[in-house]
Amino acid sequence: MCQNVLSSLLCRADGMLQLRVLSYILQPSVQPAVPHNKTSGDAVVKGPPAHLLRVSGSKTLLVSAFLEHRTAQKKVLVISIMFREEKLALQCNLRCQEKLYVSKAVIEIHWDHFGFPYGTADIFCPLPSGCETPTHVAITSTGTNNTDKSDLVFLEVENQRTLNIFPYNFTSCFSTMYNYTNILQLVQSLEMLQFLGVNRVVVYKTNCSADAQRVLDYYSGKGLVEVIPWSLSKYLNVSRKALPTEDPGDIHYFGQIPALNDCLYRYMYRSRYLALHDPDELILPLSVYSWLELLPLLEKDYGADSCYQFENNYFPSEFTLPPPAPVTLPPLEQWQNVTGVNILTHLYSEPVKPKPAFNNFKIITNPRSVFAVTVHGVLKSQKVCAWVDRKMARIYHVRPRGQIDVKPQQLIYDGRLLSYSSRLTSAVNAVLRETGLLPEDGMN
Template sequence: MTQVLDLLLLRRLLPSLTFIILCLMLLLLIFRSDRMLPPQKYMMQLSDEPAWVQNQTTGTTVLKGQSAHLIRVKGSKTLLVSAFLEHRTKPRKVLVIAIMFRKEKVSLQCSLRCREQLHVSRASVDIHWDHFGFPYGTADVSCPLPPACQAPTHVAVTSAAIRNPDEADLEFLEVQNQKALTVFPYNFTSCFSTMYNYTNILQLVQTVEMLQLLGVNRIVIYKTNCSNETQRVLDYYTDKGLVEVVPWSLSKYLKVSRRAKPDQDPGDIHYFGQIPALNDCLYRFMYRSKYVALHDPDELILPQTVDSWSQLLPLLEKRHGADRCFNFENNWFPTEFTERPPPPNVLPALGHWHNVFGVNILTHLYREPVKPKPVFNNYKIIANPRSVFVVTVHGVLRSQENCAWVDRKTAHMYHTKARGQNGLKAQQLVYDGRLLSYSGRLTAAVNAVLNETRLLPE
């Protein structure tokens, strides 16, 4: 009787035992296959699997976003941002955008990956001269290409003091811009750097919608952090294929300053690492965009005689020559002063936007008087990126041709932000209603976005 019961129990347990044995065999197989993987570590610039979305402006399929994955160089204080194949120099080279401690005396070497082979060469270093006096500055690390490696796919940078680096310990950057394209998916790309503690939702939406009216079809935002409502707006535009958010995590590595100069806020590097982010954006879109604009979310470059950048740039190139960069004069529109009463075509929007956090640029139409030249005034640029080698916050440090100044009667920049104590009184400001020529289309577009993101109160 006992033997019969044991046999029945065994029959009941047999399926479960079989399943357990199969699971153990599968785990063993996974473990063995993992042990057989090659030891190289490729830091591929992608924070996770690439996501592709449809750009509703151009109709093209584009990357939803890429991360700037920072790598610390062993044996040095240097941080690596990104790597690109530089086609314009003779001979060609790999250019690595880096952040370097300016007082450190270090020799670097490059390990270039070509067809499963590694080629090691000595690197040259050029620290950008515009670092605002902070200990760290942006640098170009140049890696010469050996004859047997003219198209490397990855590069690792280490201290030259490390002889014969072990490939298993190297951290590689993907070498971007493999081909010097002549046809570009975007006409105008705007680079914003860097977004931190950002809550100015209304002005962000207004700026993005204005840029689209001007002809921009790609906006790149280097983001440190922002409010949940701002993130909702970024997600909305990202899903549409218009905005690419680049996570910018420099504060994990260095003490970033929140101001432009060390005496205003001491730190390791200027203003959240704005300069290396701008240089990364320039190279990232060198062969993806016909033009690149470097400015902030509270800045708009407005044409005065035509309605869009698409109409403006041919005029500038006819006047100053093609393959150029163009400087646009800055004009401050202090948010401390408001249009009273608002223009009639702005009134309907005010009731809808009253509870949306942020600045309404349509109600700040008085600018500070233009100062006599030559005066530095925080100008910003639009450039053919293939004509530029090094950029900074305001302008270009090195290019194939000198940048041309754009006459303010042709176009200039509208910078709408709080100015604090500047000694000016309301009667000294100058009315400028150019923005109102866009107000009808802008108001409708902003309302649509705020409704779709559920940020417009019922």
């Protein structure tokens, strides 16, 4: 079974006496949507894992809370999932130095809900006088009668500090991983990302195979990967597709968008740059070999501390065509018994649609310049995102395309991945051997 980092959930009863003497608090209406061990007094859901809490009497789910420093007046942002047609008034219960303050919540539902009934929402909590540094927040529905406070469940308010010293240069956010069995491509992607300069990968995981979990555990032990349990499918009918016409449900694609927004804020002050993409997508520079080398070029051409959009290119894994002479593929027979796609054997891309047709894209951005993100790009930011010239860098997206109308003779050879093949083959072999996924005779 996939490891669940919810074991770090902590419950505390500190401050219980102070809370009980406050008579103006409305009925507690935040109910944990995931089981937790509750003690007497108020329960505190400890960060950093993303949790799902339901506001009782409503359809709203709370994901995580962060202190927003960049607005004219500081406030708390609670990333949420809301039923768009529900008319709801909420209030914020803010804990500051073990005292409790109340403010009226402001709700903003993101417009990128793709037509599903539920969408990502920002719940903003203005900071009352005397509460400049709240440590925890509980969201309750207004108009309730019970003033019992013992069942309030608080989210920890993260991003308390805004130091300009970042432990990570580049962080990649993967969302969301479900029914995942693509072992070989996962290892190849994680090794490629390290070549590119990524030193943190955040995986929002619903479920995966035992072998995939073995790989995640290996990279977690190395300090590269952080696995965030993402159990939204337990509480909503999640769609597996981008549109309700393709797969009806309550929310878009396993709740991908709230997960991406959580990752944005979670690493806002921990990573210099943030990349939002999937495990089967690689943003490859064409004139240099890493993002560390690429970023100065982007900053020179498009501005520093900005948001950069990279055009997607599909390399359909249904086609395995030989490269043109005199190019030869490295010997890769040792991986034939490893589950998953081998990106080094898929070197032909579909033709790029001419503009103004939409060619989807992913981004690398300074997270501190962005307020809200979506699957492709940003919704709200301090700077306009720049399109990166595809001759400078672009996405290599190796995945099954299903029924496509492109014929093999229409595909375009692109051997850029082979520039990394020698290092990549050696690195992947080492990981597969250390995780026990490559038999000893597979090294011969």
